[in-house]
Amino acid sequence: MAEDQQDTQERTTPLHEEHVALGANLTGFGGWLMPLRYTSDLAEHRAVREAAGLFDLSHMGEIHLEGAQAGAALDAALVGNASAIGVGRARYSMICAEDGAVLDDLIVYRLADEHFLVVANAGNAPRVAAELVARSAGFDTVVTDRSDETALVAVQGPRAEEIVASLTAAEDVDTVRGMKYYASAEATVAGIGVLVARTGYTGEDGFELFVPADRAVELWRALLAAGEPHGLVPAGLSARDSLRLEAGMPLYGNELDETTTPYEAGLGRVVKLDKTGPDGEPLPFVGRAALAARAQSAPARVLVGLRGEGRRPARAGHAVVQRGLDGAAGATVGHVTSGAPSPTLGFPVAMAYVTPEVSAEGTQLAVDVRGRAEPFVVVRLPFYKRS
Amino acid sequence: MADFPENLRYSAEHEWVDDASPATIGVTSVAADALGDVVYLELPEVGATIEAGAVVGEIESTKSVSELYSPVSGTVVEVNQAAVDDPAVVNSDPFGAGWLFKVDVTSRGELLTAEEYAAQAG
Numbered sequence: 001m002a003e004d005q006q007d008t009q010e011r012t013t014p015l016h017e018e019h020v021a022l023g024a025n026l027t028g029f030g031g032w033l034m035p036l037r038y039t040s041d042l043a044e045h046r047a048v049r050e051a052a053g054l055f056d057l058s059h060m061g062e063i064h065l066e067g068a069q070a071g072a073a074l075d076a077a078l079v080g081n082a083s084a085i086g087v088g089r090a091r092y093s094m095i096c097a098e099d100g101a102v103l104d105d106l107i108v109y110r111l112a113d114e115h116f117l118v119v120a121n122a123g124n125a126p127r128v129a130a131e132l133v134a135r136s137a138g139f140d141t142v143v144t145d146r147s148d149e150t151a152l153v154a155v156q157g158p159r160a161e162e163i164v165a166s167l168t169a170a171e172d173v174d175t176v177r178g179m180k181y182y183a184s185a186e187a188t189v190a191g192i193g194v195l196v197a198r199t200g201y202t203g204e205d206g207f208e209l210f211v212p213a214d215r216a217v218e219l220w221r222a223l224l225a226a227g228e229p230h231g232l233v234p235a236g237l238s239a240r241d242s243l244r245l246e247a248g249m250p251l252y253g254n255e256l257d258e259t260t261t262p263y264e265a266g267l268g269r270v271v272k273l274d275k276t277g278p279d280g281e282p283l284p285f286v287g288r289a290a291l292a293a294r295a296q297s298a299p300a301r302v303l304v305g306l307r308g309e310g311r312r313p314a315r316a317g318h319a320v321v322q323r324g325l326d327g328a329a330g331a332t333v334g335h336v337t338s339g340a341p342s343p344t345l346g347f348p349v350a351m352a353y354v355t356p357e358v359s360a361e362g363t364q365l366a367v368d369v370r371g372r373a374e375p376f377v378v379v380r381l382p383f384y385k386r387s
Numbered sequence: 388m389a390d391f392p393e394n395l396r397y398s399a400e401h402e403w404v405d406d407a408s409p410a411t412i413g414v415t416s417v418a419a420d421a422l423g424d425v426v427y428l429e430l431p432e433v434g435a436t437i438e439a440g441a442v443v444g445e446i447e448s449t450k451s452v453s454e455l456y457s458p459v460s461g462t463v464v465e466v467n468q469a470a471v472d473d474p475a476v477v478n479s480d481p482f483g484a485g486w487l488f489k490v491d492v493t494s495r496g497e498l499l500t501a502e503e504y505a506a507q508a509g
Binding site for chain 2: 036045238242313341
């Protein structure tokens with residue numbers, strides 16, 4: 001029954017006392033002490049699918065680039081085409097090493113013509129900030145890591161728009177309600193100036209609100225109170241993980257790391273090998289040569305979705321094997337990167353890297369769950385898509 | 388920390404056992420809370436001979452897997468099929484409807500009183 005030991009060196013977010021007061025079960029994640037669950041993983045998961053959930057994401061990193069060449073600097077630093085992002089819009093992107101390894105997956109927001117916000121994963125944020133500083137040398141831009149002064153809370157679920165709109169200043173309500181997916185705007189919510197983004201990691205509609213750290217508690221309490229009549233509950237990392245898994249979204253450290261390329265992860269579309277500068281010339285970026293070579297050849301392994309035919313869930317690290325005669329385990333063909341019983345679908349789901357030969361939809365495989373071959377079948381991602 | 392029923396005895400691995408014959412065995416509220424929502428139970432088979440302190444099954448939650456130890460030695464005479472079918476009962480009523488299996492006891496392991504268990508688990 002051993003739980004992860006709580007490391008006293010772990011950092012806490014501006015909302016830590018709120019989590020403790022709510023009776024959260026806390027866990028270490030990316031160097032932070034975060035709420036794993038408040039009451040029940042399943043109840044929190046279902047609340048997000050059916051009503052709304054409130055998440056503290058203040059462990060994420062917020063790195064700002066400002067200046068005339070902020071976009072050009074990001075074009076050179078990331079695999080995507082940041083300068084093509086419209087003001088008020090956002091894109092999913094990645095930062096890679098020279099050899100094409102994924103250092104982190106990111107969301108890039110263009111807040112103004114000469115102002116970008118890069119949101120990085122908690123454990124990677126210091127490194128991403130350092131890389132962005134290094135890669136921006138020679139560009140007319142200033143890179144500022146504002147992670148410490150910025151808190152981030154997410155309201156996710158079908159009732160999210162109602163809840164956020166109910167707290168939004170009258171003059172901003174139309175902006176918030178009319179906001180498209182992967183758009184952002186400044187707005188006054190609960191009397192606090194925040195950056196509202198229609199983004200998320202749950203497969204539901206929802207908003208992420210960037211708020212000054214010293215106003216985070218105020219915003220959190222206002223959202224909890226306004227959301228309660230709509231069925232909103234605070235939700236922890238456990239629900240966040242099962243929600244994103246159902247939605248087929250990769251988690252850095254599981255589906256993505258320095259040993260994976262975007263192509264293996266099925267995310268080759270975010271790599272803009274042929275992006276060009278203002279002069280129309282091909283634009284070099286860190287990792288381009290290695291990624292161009294990878295794009296030419298079929299990847300040695302492919303990220304797939306697996307649906308369990310039994311009840312036992314597969315977990316990260318379990319071997320994916322061929323299904324032998326009489327249900328015995330055959331040769332190893334891959335490994336599970338994430339796995340859980342799907343609360344929404346009622347059967348085990350997993351993501352796994354497998355060899356291309358066994359990656360076709362419908363391929364019958366098995367996962368070695370502690371010595372027993374449990375039947376799984378390859379399915380299309382995502383497992384869950386909101387209707 | 389929650390109160391633990393006085394009439395039960397407890398193992399350091401968070402199982403409880405009553406003093407009836409056959410004895411009923413389950414996991415404590417501490418275990419249930421630490422695991423999170425239980426979604427899958429692997430219990431010993433009826434007729435199996437089990438040893439105190441040995442692994443006899445698994446409890447799987449949304450987030451993790453734990454081994455189930457038997458606090459007693461003997462022969463399994465019944466398993467809680469209702470809990471296998473709907474493992475959420477282990478969370479909602481770990482000392483009652485969420486019991487796991489019953490054993491004809493030949494000997495008991497080193498067990499704790501409710502007070503001793505509370506001191507250790509708290």
